[in-house]
Amino acid sequence: MTQITPPAISMRAATKKFATPGGSAFTALLDVDLEVARGEFVSIVGPTGCGKSTALSLISGLEPATSGTTEVNGKAVTGIPEGVGYMFQTDAVLPWKNVLDNVAIGLRYRKVDRDEARQRARQWIDRVGLTGFEDRYPHQLSGGMRKRVAMAQTLITEPSLLLLDEPFGALDVQTRELMQDELLRLWSGTGAAVVFVTHDLTEAISLADRVFVMTAGPATIRDVVTIDLPRPRKVEEIRLTPAFTTLYRRVWDSLREEVEITRARGAVRVA
């Protein structure tokens, strides 16, 4: 046993290329180096469509890297690593299962027996504030409530590494802020490392310990900004502080150029 525990994520020169329908290769990620410590909350921001999500699919093992290495908790990623949770941008709750069985499903996959799985699911449903909705089907819930189900479904497996891909992007502003606070509340004390992908700077800064800024595609890490705001945080209050504004300016200065590149490309495509 080594004294130093390996980091939650360690990416070295990770590159991902896709074959385009035309037959040429499209590079989504290029030489990405990324290290996330255990228990650390990291946000990744970047221009729209730059390859942020691709980084998550490499870490989660859903897609293999073209070259470079990715390690999760010190082990090279070959399949889906142990202890990874992933919240997707779009709804991933099963429409044909009610809330209780949706939350319990991860435990059922892990061969926990039905009664115990349901009992633990009830605790998580309580923790995300959905008590009384156990028997509802997803189509009977609001967008915010479905996100709570997804959150409970992911967190019940007690991941040591939580990957979130713009999980609140589709929600209205008030619900989004509420869910951000909920996320911080549920995360605090778990010791889980979090990678939160978003294109919303305010969201990125108010949640994270460090913000990674990515370049316009092919994406690589352009800048890393440490967010030394005190915890516990209240997202709607922290963004009014002068320290927050300074950090926001710092991150935006870094991102602006990349956003402009993306916009220029978009303009060329439109024209």
Added chain:
Amino acid sequence: MLPETSTATLTTTATGATPTHPRRSGFLGALIHGRGSRSSLFVNAVRAALVFLWLGSWELTARTIIDPFFYSMPSQIWAKLVTWFTVGTSQGTIWVNISITLQEAVLGFFIGSLAGIVLGILLGRSPFFADVLAPFIKGANAIPRIVLASLFVIWFGLGMSSKVATAVVLVFFAVFFNAFQGAREVDKVLVDNARILGASRWDLMRTIILPSATSWILASLHVAFGFALIGAIVGEFTGADKGLGLLINHSQGNFDAAGIYAGMVITTVIALVAEYLLTKVELRLTAWRPPTTTSTAAGL
């Protein structure tokens, strides 16, 4: 990366059955469930009037202008049905004949759908095999499969098995193409999410892919039972010692138009009852779906 173009060509469906919501499962659904509103009374009254007009004009013209020997008429058909159910048919009691045809159709339906579902889902989830088998399946689908009934009589004899085989080949393709399409259209996010949550390959099949494909499969089962009945009856037509198809065939041989119609009426009733039962099963399996407010006419 997936051979989208080549596998997509496999999806030329044999039946054109697409998932419909069970609560608006078309004309039949409306007939069976009614609408439960005040307007339903009016709708049903108009329907009854149409049936009365149709049968009445047929009866009237058959008694005056047209020759009932060729075209028969409702009263003769009714008399034939009464004879079949009280006295019996040339091939024994009507119940024996119905039960034989029904057994063939139900057996063919179950074997054919099961094979269609299993193979459809497996091929739907493995682009490589779908790609390899695509031309063969399209070829097999292009064969006028009803002709196989003749071959099956030679292979399996005059008993039930040759009719079951005919029903199976008809049902299989109807279900296969829908199961295939349903398995291909599973939301990728649902699959990824389940994999992250620790689902094994079998878990994925059972909890994600099969439920996702269910509405596609159920839509095809409605058509499939009709095909099973056709398979059984055509099989009996080709060569049998009992069954509704044989009764119809005998009526044809005796220039007994009323007998042909009577056979059709009984077959239709069987098909409607089966449709009713299938709708019940469908509603139960898809209870999780949001209710829609689409009018029944949309399901026509």
